[in-house]
Amino acid sequence: MHIRLDDVCTSFDRGRTPVLDAITLDIAEGEHVVLLGPSGSGKTTLLRCLLGAVRPDRGTLRIGGLDPADPAQLRTIRRRAGVVRQGNDLVLGLTARTNALLGTAHSWGVREWAAVLRGGTPKRFAERMRRLAENQGITPQLRHRVENLSGGQRQRVALVRAVLPAPSLLLADEPTSGLDPVTSRAAVDTLREAEGVTVVVSTHDLAVARQFPRIVALREGRVCFDGAELTDRAAERIYRGAAAGAEVPA
Numbered sequence: 001m002h003i004r005l006d007d008v009c010t011s012f013d014r015g016r017t018p019v020l021d022a023i024t025l026d027i028a029e030g031e032h033v034v035l036l037g038p039s040g041s042g043k044t045t046l047l048r049c050l051l052g053a054v055r056p057d058r059g060t061l062r063i064g065g066l067d068p069a070d071p072a073q074l075r076t077i078r079r080r081a082g083v084v085r086q087g088n089d090l091v092l093g094l095t096a097r098t099n100a101l102l103g104t105a106h107s108w109g110v111r112e113w114a115a116v117l118r119g120g121t122p123k124r125f126a127e128r129m130r131r132l133a134e135n136q137g138i139t140p141q142l143r144h145r146v147e148n149l150s151g152g153q154r155q156r157v158a159l160v161r162a163v164l165p166a167p168s169l170l171l172a173d174e175p176t177s178g179l180d181p182v183t184s185r186a187a188v189d190t191l192r193e194a195e196g197v198t199v200v201v202s203t204h205d206l207a208v209a210r211q212f213p214r215i216v217a218l219r220e221g222r223v224c225f226d227g228a229e230l231t232d233r234a235a236e237r238i239y240r241g242a243a244a245g246a247e248v249p250a
């Protein structure tokens with residue numbers, strides 16, 4: 001899905017906490033973009049805007065030509081989007097397998113509901129589930145309730161849940177936080193393998209960011225870097241601002 005933001009401004013507390021400041025951004029359909037920026041720079045808020053959870057005070061926002069401010073269009077966007085939220089949001093009491101399937105629930109028929117209620121995987125998702133779980137190294141965990149998994153294992157279940165429905169748009173907020181280097185690499189590979197899918201991922205991990213073809217950085221709610229090559233010097237300027245040297249090329 002093509003993403004287009006034009007002069008988007010957002011704030012919280014009725015304008016008392018400005019967050020995004022005149023963001024203009026064009027992300028082509030199928031493009032893979034990583035969002036960087038200091039803590040509090042607005043990365044999560046930007047992702048939440050794309051899902052209609054935060055309304056712009058000003059500017060226009062279109063996802064695949066659809067307006068997230070319109071409830072019917074927002075439903076279409078959400079149905080086509082796979083999302084990994086910060087701190088994840090798995091359903092406690094259910095197994096990892098059932099949680100991983102939840103993103104496909106809107107399409108289940110009666111037999112598929114029955115399969116899920118028996119603790120199984122509907123046939124049409126079985127092969128993809130097997131492959132994704134194996135890639136993420138969580139096959140043995142699929143039968144366990146999510147409250148019995150480690151933080152990193154839960155994070156990977158959330159990633160499988162986002163990717164399993166083969167969405168057109170993948171939004172992931174710090175999907176590798178809490179993962180060791182090997183599982184982090186596998187998570188990035190899964191996101192990068194989503195060919196033709198528009199992928200927007202936020203991270204604080206520069207090694208993760210460098211695996212994406214386009215890096216957009218925010219600083220105090222503004223785009224301060226948009227490019228393919230992130231040098232150490234540019235990274236330092238993103239995090240330390242003008243104190244680290246001349247302005248970062250936008």
Ligand SMILES: Nc1ncnc2c1ncn2[C@@H]1O[C@H](COP(=O)(O)OP(=O)(O)OP(=O)(O)O)[C@@H](O)[C@H]1O
Pocket residue numbers: 012013017019037038039040041042043044045046
């Ligand atoms: N619901 C809210 N109400 C009020 N202020 C908020 C709310 N959500 C976020 N903010 C503020 O908006 C700013 C941007 O927050 P956001 O979570 O988008 O930053 P971030 O770049 O994702 O940070 P991090 O890297 O720490 O996750 C912060 O100053 C934060 O305190």
